[in-house]
Amino acid sequence: MSLDVRTVTESEFPDWLRALNTGFLRPPVVTDEEVEGRRPHTDLSRARGAFEAGRCVATFRSFAQELTAVGGASLPASAVSDVTVSPTHRRRGLLSRMMAADLAAAKERGDVVSTLIAAEYPIYGRYGYGPATWTTEWEIDVPRTGLDPRWAGPGDGGRIDLVDGVEVRKTGPGLHERLRASRHGVVSRDERYWNLNTGLDRLPGHPWAEPFYAVYRSAGGELEGLLAYKADDTWGESKLPQNTATVLDMIAVTPAAERALWHFLCSVDWITKVRSGFRAPDDLLPLLLPDPRAARVVTHADLLWVRLLDVVRALEARTYPVPGTLVLEVEDSAGLAGGRFRLDASPEGAVCAPATESADLTLAVGELGALYLGDESAVRLTALGRVAEESKGAAAVADALFRTPRRPWCPDIF
Template sequence: MAVEIREVGVAELGEFRRAEAVGFHHEPSATEADIEHLAALLTRPGELLGAFDGGRCVATYHSFPHEVTAPGGAFVPSNAVSRVTVTPTHRRRGLLTRMITEDLRVARERGEILASLIAAEYPIYGRFGFGPAAWLADYRVDLPRAGATSRWSVPEEGTLAHVDPERVMAEGPALHDRMRALRHGVVTRPLPWWRRLAGLYRPSDERWTTPVHLLYTADDGTVEGLATYRSNGKWEGSRPAATLTVQDLIATTPAAERALWRHLCSIDWAVAVETGGRAPDDTLPHWLGDPRAAVVRTYYDSLWLRPLDVPRLLESRAYPAEADLVLDVHDPQGLTPGRFLLQATPDGASCTPTTRTADLTLDVGALATLWIGDDSAHRLSATARLTPHTPDALTRADLLFPTPRRPWCPDIF
């Protein structure tokens, strides 16, 4: 019997989640709470696709609408791809190719500018036009070594308070919306995501420790920061040796971010803080008396992007300089290929099809990397991800696409 790819019905959500768990090596079970959480994430028909061999789901795929913040603060509509698995017994049969190819085509017709995903494995998604766009650094801070500095010990500003899950739900989404306007690479968070962070939904396949939530409020009453962490409560040789694991820390001001980290790095009985996924240029190490106390445990590509509409994508971001650039864009799926003239200024940009001689040739994955600002044209050329055709093409590109900070996508979606 041929494997059938189709939309997953409500009665099949448990089977879908079981197949997803098998693909990700999790406990292959689904509680009523797990199914309710999955159902709450769905916002439009056709979001969940499954490959069915008889009545058994053997591949999973989820796509849904969200937004990615562009350099300059614009919110760009994107087709987010998630929950991609293929059961080991059905690998190498083209199931992912069938699902993702059709999904990207439909997303392009629907008007999304980008597709986005968090890549579990690096080699998979380049052939579908995705490129690595934002990287994460996961630090472990050795607290006895971290020390304090005069900068760290500046007078306290605002107020820190422990809050309950209901307060997280009340304050968190609006705070995050303000934060994502300030940092490119950040993506939207649906309300079910917040329920999980707050501890109101507990996945059945995860070991559970109740989270602690910290809210930072400025002197004028504005909520400017929120952190969630867990402690392992460890003791060694009758001495406390707890490690704090940060699940999330967002802030809209440097004062809020500094105050949250200062508190986390000074909690009694804790000997280490694991920060979770931070931007590679995060400022935390520089607040420590010894920045080397913050050791990078892992450094990895997280957010991958795939242009679906090149002109609208290039017009969506801000540019720090004025220049023209002709880009010859190759697309393995044929969704948005062509030669385009980008005319950019600090006041705005236009991008139109052109027959002019190309300054740069690149595929859509490399264009995504260049667009988000995490790699320079010179580096992309040195690694053979783009080809210059005019003497100053790389210099002009690097005038247009740099960003003051590296992009950051703290979320797994």
């Protein structure tokens, strides 16, 4: 039978959800509640499916997003999510067809990049995506940290207060925007995010348990940090507490807020372990602890993947720490962002334009995506054979221009 790849109609949406559940190994049933809960937040013009004999066998969705570039500029992005192919229809090119249609539409809309969180590493490089941010999760053995167990609050004149979800919905969005303006790799959060993560909206099949929320305010009373965490109820022999606190979200726009919130969480009575949640690899953890060995890495992996759609706008949007010039030969088998480009960069700004002179570096668009937010090294990619250095020393020039003092970080999975 023929396989039809197209956008999803209103009547097909429940079957699209069934195929989505199937692909993610969830029970392949869809309730009216699930349809009613998800339909208002799904743009059907950007939801694609593959259909055989009227039955959905693959799913794909994108939505509007903003990505913070190096220096704080906000780029229009097409965020890809809900990608599945049913196990009966693998290796038939369905993802390639859905991806090609979505990327072409994103390019037509004027999106500068496309983003996604890769469930599996090998899939998305062939579509021009590169891993642009990485994430690390620590488990902290609280008694070993060396932190003062008698800690009663910040010593800088600031304070920590417990708040509720209503307060988080009021103040969280503004605080996150302050983080997004200062940290490259952070993506936008819409109202739906805050409603779901404070229990105002509920996902069918996902029981809601109210977390604890704590905020840090500076000595001047300004909100600078927000922490959401949950705790289990585990006791060992002799009635000794062995409880674990797990961070669900932490926004800190100053180092003082970040240090205070970690110290607070490690001071909560009965908590003997803390799971940090996904943090930047160069988070202040574990070095803020008197004994950094009390924190062990339990996860370290790629997170946000970036696919450039407009090389000129992307390279002109970010900042560069030193002056320099590079001619890049960007290869893109999809024909969306390839070409030869001259980048003239300086701390005052950058100009990028199509070029005719000889290239300094030749690289695939996915490798440029990996370099774009400053986390990857062109010298390393050259050593791996993934970037070709046409002009001696060009990879080192690229690193001087693209690398950043702090690593990019994306706090969200979407």
